[in-house]
Amino acid sequence: MVEDGHPGLREVAAALAPHAGRAYVVGLTGAPGVGKSTSTNALVGALRRRDLRVGVLAVDPSSPFSGGALLGDRIRMEEHATDPDVFIRSIASRGQLGGLSVGTPQAIRVLDGAGYEVVLVETVGVGQAEIEIASLADTTIVLLAPGMGDGIQAAKAGILEVADVYVVNKADRDGADTTVRDLQGMLGLAGAYSDDRWRPPIVKTVAARAEGVDDVLSAIDAHRAWLEQTGGLRDRRRARAAREIEAIAVAEVRSRIGDRRGGTALDALADRILDGKLDPYTAAESLLDESARELH
Amino acid sequence: MVEDGHPGLREVAAALAPHAGRAYVVGLTGAPGVGKSTSTNALVGALRRRDLRVGVLAVDPSSPFSGGALLGDRIRMEEHATDPDVFIRSIASRGQLGGLSVGTPQAIRVLDGAGYEVVLVETVGVGQAEIEIASLADTTIVLLAPGMGDGIQAAKAGILEVADVYVVNKADRDGADTTVRDLQGMLGLAGAYSDDRWRPPIVKTVAARAEGVDDVLSAIDAHRAWLEQTGGLRDRRRARAAREIEAIAVAEVRSRIGDRRGGTALDALADRILDGKLDPYTAAESLLDESARELH
Known part of the structure; x- marks a missing residue:
């Protein structure tokens, strides 16, 4: 019903209203090739080890097809396909009325109401999409990989604006430390992370071997604690509901x-x-x- | 005024109304790395040899910055910067109210009213952007390059839906003929190009050496003639104005x-x-x- 914009969705939305706001929403974005699917898979594994129910929405802004028929999904689903506490679904956003901005929040509401404690929303970080993901998520993770472009590229991709946690994936490759240093330099230059603002941590992972994934969860925990402590979580969610x-x-x-x-x-x-x-x-x-x- | 969404733009739009519809709008899109800037540059050169005044709008869906400050522009502008009959401008679409859908049509109207006979609108073919470009253009060119991904990728990128002319750039590289054949195969499989529909031609270029660029102009000419003959041009422009x-x-x-x-x-x-x-x-x-x- 969410994907089709079915008129009956209004009724469902009304029924879901009292059950809203329990799920913690984590956004995950990054350029093509940084290892988003692998990282999502590893994160789902780590969350399952904490015995949390996990919903995954893979938003594909380049596809008009929904429903998980594409290759990437099938690969992702293999490991968690038989786990009743994991729900994975592709959402196409292209050509849809309102794109990400209408369909995805409703899909999150449905998973929230269904009792998934963490909802991972994954999308490729190009154009408008990663901004929209950040506006949907409680915590936004921006993935990078060594050798994926210079400072200008990063600034253009807008990653400085949206990340709550940086993950440098493929950290076993040459250049990982350079990427971390470049990132630290940019964060320093940006100078925006003074006293009362959240300073995004940089975590190194090798998602294909699940290395560093618990550190990512710890970084999410820390950001969540900070949001709850400062009242930022309510503010963020109010802004999200308003949008x-x-x-x-x-x-x-x-x-x-x-x-x-x-x-x-x-x-x-x-x-x-x-x-x-x-x-x-x-x-x-x-x-x-x-x-x-x-x-x- | 267009870029800022200045309130005075309404008055300007009213004054421009009687001068609308003279420019022919060509959209140019393709994945990163296929040679869009080089191709635009070569096309501008070829159009200038026909003594046509050319406006170029480079739409950057990943950038919040307008005004041609970015590297790509400076490179592009070098050759045509001193030519008073060429106007080149970057437009950022990210984070703007309505994105491409409001700002770019108005920018086209201004260039149209200013007497530019051809307006080239260039954008990177990711996500929503290339669909929007196609909806703005009279003729849409989709650029490809050898070895830039397989059939699934192409289908996902939606190129089958939007192209009026295919250009396989970097045609001096290995795999160019394979790309052309794959494309022919897809067009054949799609089976959508029967009798009364336009069948997109496939043109090979080496834009860096301006090879094949006149063939691209001929393909645009042919498409324009077809649109005018079938009444499709008026239909397209009516749909565009409605949007x-x-x-x-x-x-x-x-x-x-x-x-x-x-x-x-x-x-x-x-x-x-x-x-x-x-x-x-x-x-x-x-x-x-x-x-x-x-x-x-």
């Missing part, structure tokens, strides 16, 4: 306009723009006015 | 909600969600109702 409301409202308006497009209102306006008789801003205004008039 | 109106309307609603967020309405709703007393759909509905009531 969620906003995204649903915007999607609703989009769908009302879409209904009008089924008619001729929008096409007629578009034609007048093509004929040079109208500009898009005036067109948008008249559409909104019309839509508001109809409501009341 | 543009929709995006502006949605951005406007978002900004109205944002204004309310400055107050306490949204935060109060978010708090009730956190306390398990409300679900996000009901919250969104009440927000929209309130907002519509205020309008009238």
